[in-house]
Amino acid sequence: MKRIQDCTISKITWLNTDSYLLELDVPDEIPVLAPGQFAEIRIGNSPDVFLRRPFSFLDADVENRKLVFFIKRIGKGTRHLGELHPGETVNIIYPLGNHFQVPEKGNVLIVGGGSGIAPFILLGKELQKKGVGMTFLLGGKAGSDILLTDRFSQYGDVLITTEDGSKGEKGMVTDHSVFTSDPFPFTMIYACGPEPMMKAVARMSCLKNIPCEVSLENLMACGFGVCLCCIVETTEGNLCVCTEGPVFNTNRLKWQICA
Ligand SMILES: Cc1cc2nc3c(=O)[nH]c(=O)nc-3n(C[C@H](O)[C@H](O)[C@H](O)COP(=O)(O)OP(=O)(O)OC[C@H]3O[C@@H](n4cnc5c(N)ncnc54)[C@H](O)[C@@H]3O)c2cc1C
Ligand code: FES
Numbered sequence: 610m611k612r613i614q615d616c617t618i619s620k621i622t623w624l625n626t627d628s629y630l631l632e633l634d635v636p637d638e639i640p641v642l643a644p645g646q647f648a649e650i651r652i653g654n655s656p657d658v659f660l661r662r663p664f665s666f667l668d669a670d671v672e673n674r675k676l677v678f679f680i681k682r683i684g685k686g687t688r689h690l691g692e693l694h695p696g697e698t699v700n701i702i703y704p705l706g707n708h709f710q711v712p713e714k715g716n717v718l719i720v721g722g723g724s725g726i727a728p729f730i731l732l733g734k735e736l737q738k739k740g741v742g743m744t745f746l747l748g749g750k751a752g753s754d755i756l757l758t759d760r761f762s763q764y765g766d767v768l769i770t771t772e773d774g775s776k777g778e779k780g781m782v783t784d785h786s787v788f789t790s791d792p793f794p795f796t797m798i799y800a801c802g803p804e805p806m807m808k809a810v811a812r813m814s815c816l817k818n819i820p821c822e823v824s825l826e827n828l829m830a831c832g833f834g835v836c837l838c839c840i841v842e843t844t845e846g847n848l849c850v851c852t853e854g855p856v857f858n859t860n861r862l863k864w865q866i867c868a
Contacts, residue, residue: 611705612637615698619675621691624756627682628724629691630667633699635674642666643708644732645824645856648676649832651700652686661702662686663829663851665727665801676701679757681724705832706855709822711735715796716742719765720782720810722749722802726757728824732799733764744768744795746785748806752776783809793817801826808866811859815867821859825850 616633623629649661668677682688693699709732717736719729726747736743743765749755752775761767769777770785778785783806795817800810801824814821827839827850834852841850842863848854859866 610640611702612640613700613702615700616676618693618695618697618699620695621693623691625753628756629680629682631664631678631680631690633676633678633701635676637674639669639671639674639676640704642669642704642731644711644735645708645728646704646706647855648678648701648703649705649829650678650690652689653697653699658686658689660830661832662690663705663826663832663855665824665855666704666731667727668730676703679724679727683724702832706851707853709735709799709824709856710858711739712741712797713739714741716744716794717797717799718744718746718787718795720746720748720798720800720802720806722747722782722806723754725800725802725806725824725826726761728801729799730757730760730764733761737764744787746770746782746787747777748782748802749776781809782806783813788813793819795819797821799823807859808864811862811864812866814859822856823859823862824855825857826855 616635619634620632647663647665651661652658664678667679745761746768748770750772758767770782798814798821800807807823811821829839829851830836832851834849839850840847843861
């Protein structure tokens with residue numbers, strides 16, 4: 610069941626000049642959160658941000674009733690949120706959306722770019738519970754964009770690419786040498802990040818003939834399937850990312866990646 614709650618900010622931790630962790634104290638018990646689900650956060654007290662903004666759960670501490678979000682500052686809402694202080698409250702609606710499918714076995718590749726790394730700590734936890742092997746591939750423009758590697762390395766190996774070559778291999782995520790491994794050691798790929806990155810990763814999954822799930826970050830307004838501003842074209846027609854997603858198997862998306 611969805612909850613609408615005022616939560617108190619307990620901590621904001623800046624990780625670089627434009628990304629931060631937002632930690633919220635939740636008044637009631639936290640329900641089970643599946644990897645890929647998200648919350649709509651109302652950026653209260655901002656004179657010019659009216660609509661809630663969607664953010665994936667980075668982590669949840671059920672015992673201490675804390676929710677953690679990883680947020681990249683890109684516009685008014687994410688800037689204002691990062692300027693709030695511990696003790697102030699934000700109103701959230703959660704949990705929203707569907708989630709990544711977690712296989713019973715296998716060895717998966719998890720590709721994250723920009724704020725797209727957010728859903729992958731919860732995914733790592735679920736995969737680890739099932740004994741599924743995983744490797745994270747994190748991409749950014751420069752080394753300072755590669756964040757939370759210590760957290761990801763608790764669940765699997767961490768590979769890195771940067772466009773300027775300052776950390777890991779130089780290039781885009783799909784330029785990483787892991788994609789030339791023969792045989793390709795992974796049974797499934799998950800991706801979240803900028804759409805061109807997800808399309809390139811999905812194309813790789815086609816070439817390797819393995820399934821791929823992506824978490825789409827379409828612009829959203831209502832978060833409830835009413836305003837239709839988050840539509841994505843799929844093989845079943847136009848679907849709302851907020852209610853039918855945000856996670857889709859790429860074979861459902863009309864991205865023509867296998868052409
Ligand atoms: C399901 C879901 C989960 C998300 N999870 C996270 C997360 O965990 N961490 C995180 O940092 N971000 C996440 N996002 C993206 C986040 O919601 C947007 O960055 C945020 O709403 C931007 O708000 P803003 O007011 O700062 O920017 P705005 O002022 O609204 O926009 C600034 C500029 O960015 C563009 N923009 C806004 N939103 C997006 C978007 N989603 N994709 C591409 N361009 C956009 C606008 O068109 C505009 O040009 C998620 C999005 C979705 C749909
Ligand atoms: S955000 Fe309104 S329909 Fe999806």
